[in-house]
Amino acid sequence: xxxxxxxxxxxxxxxxxxxxxxxxxxxxxxxxxxxxxxxxxxxxxxxxxxxxxxxxxxxxxxxxxxxxxxxxxxxxxxxxxxxxxxxxxxxxxxxxxxxxxxxxxxxxxxxxxxxxxxxxxxxxxxxxxxxxxxxxxxxxxxxx
Amino acid sequence: xxxxxxxxxxxxxxxxxxxxxxxxxxxxxxxxxxxxxxxxxxxxxxxxxxxxxxxxxxxxxxxxxxxxxxxxxxxxxxxxxxxxxxxxxxxxxxxxxxxxxxxxxxxxxxxxxxxxxxxxxxxxxxxxxxxxxxxxxxxxxxxxxxxxxxxxxxxxxxxxxxxxxxxxxxxxxxxxxxxxxxxxxxxxxxxxxxxxxxxxxxxxxxxxxxxxxxxxxxxxxxxxxxxxxxxxxxxxxxxxxxxxxxxxxxxxxx
Numbered sequence: 229x230x231x232x233x234x235x236x237x238x239x240x241x242x243x244x245x246x247x248x249x250x251x252x253x254x255x256x257x258x259x260x261x262x263x264x265x266x267x268x269x270x271x272x273x274x275x276x277x278x279x280x281x282x283x284x285x286x287x288x289x290x291x292x293x294x295x296x297x298x299x300x301x302x303x304x305x306x307x308x309x310x311x312x313x314x315x316x317x318x319x320x321x322x323x324x325x326x327x328x329x330x331x332x333x334x335x336x337x338x339x340x341x342x343x344x345x346x347x348x349x350x351x352x353x354x355x356x357x358x359x360x361x362x363x364x365x366x367x368x369x370x371x372x
Numbered sequence: 373x374x375x376x377x378x379x380x381x382x383x384x385x386x387x388x389x390x391x392x393x394x395x396x397x398x399x400x401x402x403x404x405x406x407x408x409x410x411x412x413x414x415x416x417x418x419x420x421x422x423x424x425x426x427x428x429x430x431x432x433x434x435x436x437x438x439x440x441x442x443x444x445x446x447x448x449x450x451x452x453x454x455x456x457x458x459x460x461x462x463x464x465x466x467x468x469x470x471x472x473x474x475x476x477x478x479x480x481x482x483x484x485x486x487x488x489x490x491x492x493x494x495x496x497x498x499x500x501x502x503x504x505x506x507x508x509x510x511x512x513x514x515x516x517x518x519x520x521x522x523x524x525x526x527x528x529x530x531x532x533x534x535x536x537x538x539x540x541x542x543x544x545x546x547x548x549x550x551x552x553x554x555x556x557x558x559x560x561x562x563x564x565x566x567x568x569x570x571x572x573x574x575x576x577x578x579x580x581x582x583x584x585x586x587x588x589x590x591x592x593x594x595x596x597x598x599x600x601x602x603x604x605x606x607x608x609x610x611x612x613x614x615x616x617x618x619x620x621x622x623x624x625x626x
Contacts, residue, residue: 241461248528251614259529259617264457265610268464275465289465296462300414301392305451306523307421307544308392309439310537313429321512321538325497326545329490329516330553333575336485338561340575341568344478349564350592 233291240270377443384446391444395420410588411551412580418519418544422537435533453527460520464606478567479600482574487608490516490577491616494542499624506621508535513620514612515539518577519547521608528613547581554585563589566596573597577604 248263255261271292278284348356380387399417403409407416425437434440439448449455494516498509511531515522515538522539525531531539554563554572562568563586573582573596582601586593 237458237462237465241458244461245457248613255618259613261528261617262610262614263528264460264524265606265608265614267457267461268606268609271461271464292462292465294462295459296465299456299459299463300417301389301396302451302456302459303520304395304414304417304421305388305392305447306456307418307451307537307540308395308425308428309437309448309451310422310425310540311429311435311533312422312426312437312537312541314435314534315537315541316426317534321497321501321503322541322545324500325494325512325516325542326549328493328497329542329546330549330576332489332493333486334553334557334561336482336489336575337563337568337572340478340482340571341562344567347565347567350566350590351564353566354592 229285229287230291230294232285233288233293234295235291236274236288237271237292237295240267240274243267243270380443381445384444385449386446387443388446388450391447392450395424410584411548412584414580415544415547415551415584418540419548422541422544425537456527457524460524460605460609463602466602479570479574482571483600483603483607486575486577486604487517487611488616489575490546491612495620503535504624506617506624507531509624510612510617510620511535511539512542513616514608515542516546517543517608517612518605519543520578520605521612524609525612525617529617543578547578547584550576550578550581551584551588555588558589563593566593569593569596570600573600574604577601577608579604 244265244267245260245263247266248260251261252259275284278288396413396417399420400413402416403411403413428438428441428444429435432440436448438444439451491513494513495509497516498512503509503512507526507529508531510529511522511526512535514525519540520543522543523536526536526539558564561572563572569586572586576582576585576597579598579601582597583594586597
């Protein structure tokens with residue numbers, strides 16, 4: 229049933245929100261501390277449990293995945309209702325923080341790559357796989 | 373005309389679905405025909421959303437972007453905290469723990485750095501521009517992680533709407549630079565193998581930015597980058613409004 233997926237998602241979200249609020253209260257801040265992240269962990273755990281017990285039905289998956297696929301449109305709606313007029317006054321923050329974050333992360337990719345030694349490039353892997361073509365191998369290329 | 377606006381206002385949430393859907397179609401067309409797929413439709417749609425919020429705010433003088441227009445109040449519900457958190461939690465359903473092991477320790481290190489480093493940078497930039505309260509600094513820092521982590525964090529710790537708008541814009545801007553910039557720096561940063569693609573995905577975050585950037589560099593690398601990038605938002609939503617917020621608060625006070 230589709231509703232069981234939506235309900236599972238709702239229960240995880242509510243539990244996460246509740247624990248986030250409780251955590252905030254325990255730590256003495258007026259904030260929801262990591263509620264969304266906690267809810268995500270519940271959902272991942274719930275999915276694992278369902279798979280293990282063979283209860284992950286098609287309807288259940290549909291119910292959760294519909295909302296997951298809805299998240300970009302919801303983020304667009306969220307963007308469309310912000311106080312952008314007021315934010316524009318702080319304009320340079322966006323450019324400097326954005327460019328800075330990307331530049332630093334590009335540098336770290338290069339650094340980690342260098343520090344962890346050489347590995348086969350994609351071209352080399354394909355060349356090797358071509359030679360080993362008689363050996364059966366499986367390739368998965370699902371993009372999330 | 374009167375009847376039309378009555379129907380729109382009476383079905384506020386349905387109107388919002390239609391309006392956002394049309395916006396996504398337009399963004400899809402812009403992405404395909406004007407940027408030749410270089411910039412993801414989702415990033416364009418979010419930028420258009422921010423632009424509409426700007427003009428809506430100018431037109432109404434209100435604080436809630438287009439949601440202040442009577443016909444578009446449903447946007448406020450659709451993009452409000454309730455449905456937003458619901459949809460973001462749902463994305464965790466696609467996270468495959470077995471796949472995660474493949475990324476291994478190096479993927480985990482990249483993810484950790486990819487959350488903390490942009491956050492610190494964002495916090496410093498925010499401080500440089502006079503945002504001295506812990507809530508605003510944390511929200512802008514979280515925006516430098518991704519455009520989802522920013523508003524989720526901001527809403528959780530009670531940031532103001534202009535600050536949340538700034539954090540979304542920062543995250544979207546970051547995603548767009550990743551999409552456009554990656555092919556140009558790919559060689560320099562050694563982006564030609566699955567492992568560096570996984571490191572790249574963990575560090576850069578945003579799935580749209582990573583998959584767009586990698587697709588323009590080398591299509592075969594996309595699944596590896598997306599593998600680690602899918603964890604980025606979840607990790608950010610977990611640590612930004614908690615550990616990172618407390619760290620900022622401990623340093624700068626309330």
